[in-house]
Amino acid sequence: MNDYDALRARIRALTDGETDEVALMATLACEIHHSDERFDWTGFYRVVAPELLKIGPYQGGHGCLVIPFSRGVCGAAARTGEVQIVADVDAFPGHIACASSTRSEIVLPVFGKGGRLIGVLDIDSDRPDAFDAEDATRMAAILEEVFDGI
Numbered sequence: 477m478n479d480y481d482a483l484r485a486r487i488r489a490l491t492d493g494e495t496d497e498v499a500l501m502a503t504l505a506c507e508i509h510h511s512d513e514r515f516d517w518t519g520f521y522r523v524v525a526p527e528l529l530k531i532g533p534y535q536g537g538h539g540c541l542v543i544p545f546s547r548g549v550c551g552a553a554a555r556t557g558e559v560q561i562v563a564d565v566d567a568f569p570g571h572i573a574c575a576s577s578t579r580s581e582i583v584l585p586v587f588g589k590g591g592r593l594i595g596v597l598d599i600d601s602d603r604p605d606a607f608d609a610e611d612a613t614r615m616a617a618i619l620e621e622v623f624d625g626i
């Protein structure tokens with residue numbers, strides 16, 4: 477289980493005073509990815525045009541470069557503005573398989589100043605049913621703290 481208090485403190489120390497979106501995403505992708513053995517791919521997709529996500533900073537194998545809001549788990553998070561927890565990716569209609577080893581995933585919307593949707597944070601696991609409500613709550617709190625004023 478992740479030590480979310482330690483992760484949050486580390487991220488707070490590293491990102492204090494930083495306002496550059498890419499610098500923040502790169503730092504979070506690295507820190508989150510290495511914080512838990514369940515995480516096999518950790519990264520951001522950024523809103524770059526209406527209804528369109530493009531790959532941002534990530535850790536792990538290569539990710540798909542472009543994801544429309546209409547597709548996949550990332551698209552669902554961007555479209556609804558709600559966290560998506562998928563216990564079994566094979567059971568999710570329209571799941572985009574970037575790595576065939578992925579069994580489960582969590583995708584959180586990332587909001588900036590005034591509730592603007594900046595993008596999504598996607599974490600994939602090679603383990604089935606790897607994510608729970610606590611991951612969603614704790615991760616969302618970290619994202620809010622870092623991107624709220626951006």
Ligand code: SME
Pocket residue numbers: 517538539540543547548549550551570571572573574575578581598600
């Ligand atoms: N699985 C995601 C696509 C992104 S990659 O896994 C890195 C999805 O269905 O949205």
